[in-house]
Amino acid sequence: MAKSIQEIDSFAEKLPDDTRASVHHASKLKTEKRFATLASDFEEPDTLRKTAARVKQHTLEHLDEYLLQAEASLQRNGATVHWASDSEEANATVLRIMQQRGAKKMVKSKSMVSEETELVAYLEKNDIEAVETDLGEFVVQIDGDHPSHIVTPIIHKNRKQVARSFEREGLGAYTESPEELTAMARRHLRAKYLAADVGLTGANFVTADTGRITLVTNEGNARFSMAATKTLIVMVGxxxxxxRQSDLPLFLSLLGRSATGQALTVYTQFIGGPKLSGLPEGPEEMHVIFLDNGRSEVLASDCREILRCIRCGACMNICPVYRQASGHAYRFVYPGPVGAVLSPLINPQGFPQLADLPKASSLCGACQEVCPVDIPIPDLLVRLRRRGKLEKAEKASINTPGFGVWASGATSPGMWRAGLKMGHAMNYLPRVLLDVNPAAHAWQEHRDLPPFDGGSFRSWLKEKDKEAGK
Amino acid sequence: MNSRQAILDKVKAAVGVLSERSALPSEDEVAALTSRLRPGADDADSLVACFAERLQAVGGVLLRGTAELEAYLAEHGATRGYLDPAVAELMGPSNLSANSTYERAEVDAMQFGVTRATMGIAETGTIVLTDRDTPNRLAALAPWVHVAALRESEIVRDVRQAMAAFDDDPSIVFVTGPSKTADIEGILIEGVHGPGKQACLLLEG
Incomplete structure (x- = not known):
């Protein structure tokens, strides 16, 4: 017998109150900022989202051509292009580049794709020091934790927890001032940048026509890692x-506002190759690793729209399930509504392991409404629920009452009529008598049945027919 | 090379079966989606006024003339720093004492950096830095106080116009306010890895 409660529900139930409060507060704040800026800065914000969606959908549907064009443009700019089918190959490529240069130390900018490949753990196993430089990611790293949000990785932590971690790691004495905590990280990581051989970043966009990597950060960590090191590695899905480069003003307008309510993220970098020769600081060589890791299979599926995602986090900020459950409840790198679609499709353990995630949604549709590239997340969730049923994934059926009886009734008009008449009796039936099916029991634990009000449409129609003399 | 071909083949097969493929919206259609933050007109006065307003809105500071620059640095206790010789020439005579080179060994000691900006963007209060105009990437990033020198005529109307002016410079950076984070409890803190104080020295001409 399968467990009668979904993992995400049991995780949410055990979530400490202060964690839930942190997540709820911060995600609500970002949702409000997003609404304030997008609505006030543009006459028709929806037109922006829909146009961006069309640009991305077109790109995906011609991805083979754009990949070739991007490769040629990057090479023209002096970058070396690598291709990796999976995490292992991507990580091994990074290691090989480092070994060829005799490099032992890396400073790493925030990159979800490197979370996906578990790059840091891999490099550490191979005697490479790899330091996360985004403040939130740094805290996650020293705590041996995982990010719980794709934009604000420690949304689940408060200042006291950060202060205790910094004290433990010798960064400074316990303080509850976020300003002092940030200053400690600044000092600590400054030394790491200056000692590192290699900087690694992700990419927000790659322009096929000009071969520029576009990268946004608020902290300046990506900028620092490619000012202080001699080799730049970019890992990108x-x-x-x-x-076109001329598509970027649209995407940047949407990304900053959707993620944090900023017209532009503080540092927006357009990187077109190694540094200009003659400059004292900056990378002398640049490598770009294109990673597939299941994306080409998603492209072949009926959920390809999810690949439009620009990783702003707006869908998780607004999601009532995310706000209650927090990011770790989704059990993979990508949490929230985008994760409920993407994670089952690309996680290395396979679809069945996360087949319950598409059910972690009331299909309220808020995620699609805020999505800067208008991804039909509710539709995709329904498609994945169907896939879970068709593939008989055990996790997909946890806590789902059987619909067999309902289906046979609904397809037989006689039984349906009888059922509707009898249904009224349910209003007078003690609820305990309904509690026979264990799955239904679990379902009812958190929900109540509305009063039954069936059958009135049929009698109304009959009356109407009589009046019309039929 | 094997993975390259394998990925391209899989992608090609995935999109090859589609009966319909979406068209790319035209450049004009995309370009028509402008923000209300953009200055209403593109005469010099409108651009400067809008740039000044947006720069302040993102936490930046506008400095007019060398006296204001000197006062600003003094206000933040920044006594040791770097002044790019190209900016010194542009500014003309001043009482500012600063190094004309930026050495890695002195990163911790350098409290300010005054470097040359390439463009300003009125719409967003953004300062544009490039490798060509920034002889040392660290000098514009590592000091607590960064001042980017810009001429009025180098301010463009919006992000699109700035991007249209890109050349082949390998490092073009939009700087929109000081370095910041809200990672801890959503509280905004300025000066994480980059400057905690970001100013623009706007010069006539």
Whole structure:
């Protein structure tokens, strides 16, 4: 017998109150900022989202051509292009580049794709020091934790927890001032940048026509890692392309506002190769690793729209399930509504392991409404629920009452009529008598049945027919 | 090379079966989606006024003339720093004492950096830095106080116009306010890895 409660529900139930409060507060704040800026800065914000969606959908549907164009443009700019089918190959490529240069130390900018490949753990196993430089990711790293949000990785932690971690790691004495905590990280990581051989970043966009990597950060960590080191490695998913540099003003307008309510993220970098020769600081060589890791299979599926995602986090900020459950409840790198679609499709353990995630939604549709590239997340969730049923994934059926009886009734008009008449009796039936099916029991634990009000449409129609003399 | 071909083949097969493929919206259609933050007109006065307003809105500071620059640095206790010789020439005579080179060994000691900006963007209060105009990437990033020198005529109307002016410079950076984070409890803190104080020295001409 399967467990009668979904993992995400049991995780949410055990979530400490202060964690839930942190997540709820911060995600609500970002949702409000997003609404304030997008609505006030543009006459028709929806037109922006829909146009961006069309640009990305077109790019995906011609991805083979744009990948070739991007490769040629990057090479023209002096970058070396690598291709990796999976995490292992991507990580091994990074290691090989480092070994060829005799490099032992890396400073790493925030990159979800490197979370996906578990790059840091891999490098550490191979005697490479790899330091996360985004403040939130740094805390996650020293705590041996995982990010719980794709934009604000420690949304689940408060200042006291950060202070205790910094004290433990010798960064400074316990303080509850976020300003002092940030200053400690600044001092600590400054030394790491200056000692590192290699900087690694992700990419927000790659422009096929000009071969520029576009990268946004508020902290300046990506900028620092490519000011202080001699080798730059960019790891990027194959879906991150846009056709033209002239598409970027649109995407940047949407990304900053959707993620944090900023018209532009503080540092927006357009990187077109190694540094200009003659400059004292900056990378002398640049490598770009295009990673597939299941994306080409998503492209072949009926959920390809999810590859439009520009990783702003707006869908998780607004999601009532995310706000209650927090990011770790989703059990993979990508939490929230985007994760409920993407994670089952690309996680290395396979679809059945996360087949319950598409059910972690009331299908309220808020995620699609805030999505800067208008991804039909509710539709995709329904498609994945169907896939879970068709593939008989055990996790997909946890806590789902059987619909067999309902289905046979609904397809036989006689039984349906009888059922509707009898249904009224349910209003007078003690609820305990309904409690026979264990799955239904679990379902009812958190929900109540509405009063039954069936059958009135049929009698109304009959009356109407009589009046019309039929 | 094997993975390259394998990925391209899989992608090609995935999109090859589609009966319909979406068209790319035209450049004009995308370009028509402008924000209300953009200055209403593109005469010099409108651009400067809008740039000044947006720069302040993102936490930046506008400095007019060398006296204001000197006062600003003094206000933040920044006594040791770097002044790019190209900016010194542009500014003309001043009482500012600063190094004309930026050495890695002195990163911790350098409290300010005054470097040359390439463009300003009125719409967003953004300062544009490039490798060509920034002789040392660290000098514009590592000091607590960064001042980017810009001429009025180098301010463009919006992000699109700035991007249209890109050349082949390998490092073009939009700087929109000081370095910041809200990672801890959503509280905004300025000065994480980059400057905690970001100013623009706007010069005539």
């Amino acid at each position: 194959i879906e991150k392309l846009v056709p």
